[in-house]
Amino acid sequence: MRMPVIALMALTMTGSGSAQDWSWPEKPQNLKVLPEEWPGSRLSPVMRGFTRSLGVRCSYCHLGEEGKPLSTYDFVSDENPNKDRAREMLRMLGSVNDHLKKIEPSGDQAVNMWCHTCHRGRPRPMTLGEEISEQYRLRGVDAALAHEQSLRDRFYGRGAYDFTNEDALNLLGYQALETSDFEGAIRVFRLNTERFPESANAWDSLGEGYMRSGRNEEAIQVYRKSLELNPANRNAKEMIATMKGEE
Numbered sequence: 001m002r003m004p005v006i007a008l009m010a011l012t013m014t015g016s017g018s019a020q021d022w023s024w025p026e027k028p029q030n031l032k033v034l035p036e037e038w039p040g041s042r043l044s045p046v047m048r049g050f051t052r053s054l055g056v057r058c059s060y061c062h063l064g065e066e067g068k069p070l071s072t073y074d075f076v077s078d079e080n081p082n083k084d085r086a087r088e089m090l091r092m093l094g095s096v097n098d099h100l101k102k103i104e105p106s107g108d109q110a111v112n113m114w115c116h117t118c119h120r121g122r123p124r125p126m127t128l129g130e131e132i133s134e135q136y137r138l139r140g141v142d143a144a145l146a147h148e149q150s151l152r153d154r155f156y157g158r159g160a161y162d163f164t165n166e167d168a169l170n171l172l173g174y175q176a177l178e179t180s181d182f183e184g185a186i187r188v189f190r191l192n193t194e195r196f197p198e199s200a201n202a203w204d205s206l207g208e209g210y211m212r213s214g215r216n217e218e219a220i221q222v223y224r225k226s227l228e229l230n231p232a233n234r235n236a237k238e239m240i241a242t243m244k245g246e247e
């Protein structure tokens with residue numbers, strides 16, 4: 001039986017371009033961290049591991065153009081700054097793993113740390129909160145929410161980000177409040193209560209969003225919802241009392 005086309009492609013793909021006219025160098029010329037005497041064949045699984053761990057192609061660290069054959073790449077060159085970053089990461093990993101060996105009871109049973117341990121398919125391993133907070137700073141609330149959704153679509157259930165609690169969107173909402181972006185904050189907090197309807201904290205924050213933008217009636221309603229879920233929520237009680245007092 002012939003091999004299915006897909007399987008053939010998986011075997012011959014090198015993560016970028018095609019393997020035509022290109023093979024791993026017999027003797028790499030510019031290894032500064034990996035053992036100098038390693039033949040190219042030993043580099044192959046390492047480089048493929050890098051691309052998989054970071055979710056990138058060879059061109060992310062090497063001089064070459066995406067989509068062009070690998071034979072046009074200059075793998076010896078250090079011109080792409082990500083190559084040196086990756087070297088530093090390798091050195092860091094070496095020292096972390098050495099350190100782990102010295103810690104009891106890890107010792108020789110220490111769990112190894114890999115690129116994947118932190119990166120999990122992303123070039124810059126950030127928490128969900130950091131990701132969307134950065135987008136908010138750079139591009140505002142629409143972009144932050146779109147980014148959250150796209151990360152969710154791509155990474156949900158893969159362990160790269162923690163989608164299991166209300167913290168990230170809650171933080172984003174407060175970030176918006178800090179810049180007096182009340183409408184943005186309310187949108188974020190409301191989405192959070194849709195995602196986590198059982199979270200008293202999410203409802204409490206939505207209450208604060210409404211209150212800070214002067215929508216007391218909605219704030220009271222929402223604070224009551226939070227109290228229902230967590231009768232010990234003192235803040236919600238106090239805020240309701242304050243707003244009632246203002247009436």
Ligand code: HEC
Pocket residue numbers: 014015016024025027028029030031032033034035040043047048050051054056057058059060061062070075076082083084086087
């Ligand atoms: C995350 C960054 C990164 C990615 C992605 C990556 N490499 Fe590398 N590559 C390196 C680093 C760093 C070195 C040098 C290691 C050292 O100095 O010990 C290297 C070295 C090499 C070398 C040896 C060059 C020489 O002669 O010195 C080859 C060949 C190579 N990579 C091929 C590839 C291929 C093919 C891919 C895609 C499948 C790839 N690399 C993906 C970081 C990367």
Ligand code: HEC
Pocket residue numbers: 050054061082083085086089090093113114115116117118119123124125
């Ligand atoms: C302990 C966690 C950790 C491990 C393990 C780790 N990295 Fe990283 N890496 C990071 C962090 C954090 C950053 C972002 C640094 C910054 O703020 O610019 C990063 C950034 C990078 C970058 C730059 C990406 C960019 O776009 O700026 C490269 C390349 C990289 N890592 C490669 C690797 C490789 C290859 C390995 C495995 C040899 C590795 N990392 C292992 C935490 C880690």
